[in-house]
Amino acid sequence: IGLTQLDLSQNNLGSVPSPALKNLHHLLILNLNHNKISVVHSKAFEGLDTLEILTLYENKITIIEDGAFKGLSKKLRRLNIGGNGLNAVPKAVGHLDNLRKLEMQENSISHISEKDFEGLVKLDSLGLAHNHLRNVPPKAFSHLKELNSLELDGNSITFIDPEAFVGLEVSLQYLRLGDNNIHTIPSDALKRLHRLRHLDLRSNNISSIAEDAFTGFGDSITFLNLQKNNIKSLPIMGFDNLNSLETLNLQNNKLIHIPEEIMEPIVDTLRVVDIMDNPLLCDCELRWYKDWLKNLKDKDDEMMQKKRTVCTMEHEHREYPVQSMPLDRMNCVGKNMERTSASSAPSLIASALIPPLIMFNCL
Known part of the structure; x- marks a missing residue:
């Protein structure tokens, strides 16, 4: 079996090296990222009829000629032409009827x-x-x-x-x-x-x-x-x-x-609610959230301490942790909003990449 993967990234190439590529009849992946290619000419990839992944990310491409991808339509399933200078979707991509993923991010379209x-x-x-x-x-x-x-x-x-x-x-x-x-x-x-x-x-x-x-x-x-x-x-x-x-x-x-x-x-x-960085007031509605937090089985205590959930008392201009709201001074009346059974609380997921499950913060 011949060469199946070829990485030509970061080589200061000014054009697609078509003559050097045309006999690579087993090539599946071709990486031409981070070069200086400005034009992709017609039949640039002729002979690469087995190619499945082609990446041209972060070149200087402003023109992709209509026949640039001729011969690739049978197998090519992923094409990355992001990070270039294209101002319109190239007509050449329309011939790739087996393509599954097309990346054109970071252009000027x-x-x-x-x-x-x-x-x-x-x-x-x-x-x-x-x-x-x-x-x-x-x-x-x-x-x-x-x-x-x-x-x-x-x-x-x-x-x-x-x-x-x-x-x-x-x-x-x-x-x-x-x-x-x-x-x-x-x-x-x-x-x-x-x-x-x-x-x-x-x-x-x-x-x-x-x-x-x-x-x-x-x-x-x-x-x-x-x-x-x-x-x-x-x-x-x-x-x-x-x-x-x-x-x-x-x-x-x-x-x-x-x-x-x-x-x-x-x-x-x-499972996850993030309402941090809002100017929340301590009001009777938050009592329900307070009790919900109390019953969460999977809460991350360390993370909860790092990003303490707070709200502001309207007339005191003072922040309180939601768990320590002065309910005795808030005159909360009406239906009971508490969820006292841990088994009835949803099993929420905490992650180091996600802020606390239910978060209140005040600007």
Whole structure:
């Protein structure tokens, strides 16, 4: 058997060394990362008909000619052309009808359209993070019937057309829209995504959540990240449709209150909740969280001490650990919100990479 893997990264190559490659008829993986290639010419990889993985990350590519990947369509399943100077999706990728993963992150792509992905019928993962996209047009991904993961984070997206995700209804499970300029949860576009599990909207300019924000697609979501937005309040019925939610991140927003009735519909499935770095007030609603914390069987005591959960008494301008709220001065009345049975508390998971399971912090 001949050579199956070839690493030519970091060699200051100014072009694809096509003559040296054309007789490598058993090659499966070719790494051309971190070179100085600026143009990928037509038939650059001719003869490499067994190639499965091709990486051209962090070159200086601005042009990929239409026939650049000729001969690779039968076997190529992963292509990385990220970290270059492309300002549009190259037409050449449309011929790769067996491609499963396409990485185009960290380029200068400013627009996408339906025809850009027309031939990628088997694509499972599409990476467009950290480009210059300002909107997601209608039916942009309609040919990608098998797309499972879509990364659009780190762009400048302000608008997502209601028909942007047409064609992804039964396939898309992971959607990353963080670090954009989205002002509201794009519910009209998302509601058709009936199998969506992971939704990341971190670091946008979302200031409010509509009552029906998750209607139509919320029942399949297990992971929801809304950290680093400007959310000031949560709608009473806002989480009612999130029947499968396990992880909720609301860290670093502008939340003052977290009413019990908002969390009640999702409390039985939640495993991780992060509400640190919010200007939370010590109020009677937090008594319920205090008792919930007390009953957690899997809490990490050391981590809880490092990041002590605090809230502020409104008239005292003083911080209290949630566990030490002065309930005797808070005049809490009404229904009993305590969960006294450890067996009824969810078994939450703590991780060194994840902040305390339920965290309260005050700016």
